[in-house]
Amino acid sequence: MTTNTENQKRETVLVTSGTGKTGRRVAERLDALGVRVRAGSRGGDVPFDWEDERGWEDALRGADAAYVAYYPDLASPAAPEAMAAFGRAAARTGVRRLVLLSGRGEPQAVIAEAALREAAPDAELTVVRSAFFTQNFSEGALLDGVLTGELVFPAGSTGEPFVDADDLADLVVAVLTGEAPAGTVHELTGPRLLTFEEVAGELTRASGREVRYVPVTGPQYAAALEQFGMPVAEAEFLAELFTMLMDGHNAMTTDGVKRALGREAKDFSAFAREAAEDGAWRG
Structure with a gap:
């Protein structure tokens, strides 16, 4: 008797943003399972650029499924049109199956989700709405904020249920290989809420560096991003998005990881300890 995973090994999956934070992890896991992977990126073997749709069809042709991780964020003004074109x-x-990375508590991202669903009505669409990544x-x-000792962010004292990107990648792969529910919405968080001040404390203990949280307003954060060379429109978008996400409406946890994978989500302390052991903050 063949398992779902064995059946999936004979299929091909396009991983968009294949060198990104989640795309890289998804591609590595699929490859380890023997699934044929196309890791799409601007400069890779499978050309894929979210700003140039002319190459999308070539990247998709012959694929059975795709992991869709849109850059810069599914809540961006350009996302609905991009999702419609990709669909x-x-x-x-x-392409028969799509797994879409989305943002938790982002009304604009829901519009982009719908655009993809409507443009590819015959494809099975699974949406993974994620909290902030650890x-x-x-x-x-x-x-850079950890390395310089100052986390500058418009979060105030709001708690966020940070989720580990490895947990998200495990879930995406489980969906793609038939080991987790598909055609539905998964909402992923970590197991507890932490304020940015509490995060700074966790990072200080794990890294051996003194890290403190510096709260700023949305406009102040946008101005800081612009000083680092980010275009004004992108800086203002990100500042507005983060301010909205940290207004308290996302300050709750879910059991999405446990329901889909049968285990608890990784805690922030475990992430910080492992990252320090791997040398993330030695720079």
Whole structure:
């Protein structure tokens, strides 16, 4: 008797943003299972650029499924149009299953989700709505703040249920290989709420570096991003998005990881300890 995973090994999966925080993890796990993987990226063997849809159909052709991780964020103004175009390309090439990375508590992202669903009505769509990644502090936008000792962010004293990107990748792969429910919405969080001040304390203990949280307003955060060279429109979008996400409406946990994978979500303390052991903050 063949298992779902054995059946999936004979299929091909396109992983968009295949070198990104989640795409890389998904591609590595699928490859380890023997699934044929196309890791799409701007400079890789499978050309894929979210800003140039001319190559999307070539990347999708012959694939049975796709992991869709849109950059910069599914809540961005350009996302609904991009999702509609990607969905049409998926429909033309006969892709049967789509797993979409979305944001938790992002009304604009829901509009983009619907655009993809409507453009590819015959494809089975699974949506994974995620909380903030713990890896934002070890390999993402907030890494520099840890290294310099100041986490500057418009979060105030609001708690966030940070989720580990490895948990999300495990769930995405489980959906793609038939080991977790597909065609539904998974909402993923970590097991507890932490304020950014509490995060700074966790990072201080794990890294051996003094890290403190510096609260700022949305406009102040946008101005800081602009000083680092980010275009004004993108800086303002991100500042508004983060301010909205940290207004308290997401300050609750879910059991999405446990329901889908049968185990507890990784705690922030475990992430911080492992990241420190791996040398994330030695720079």
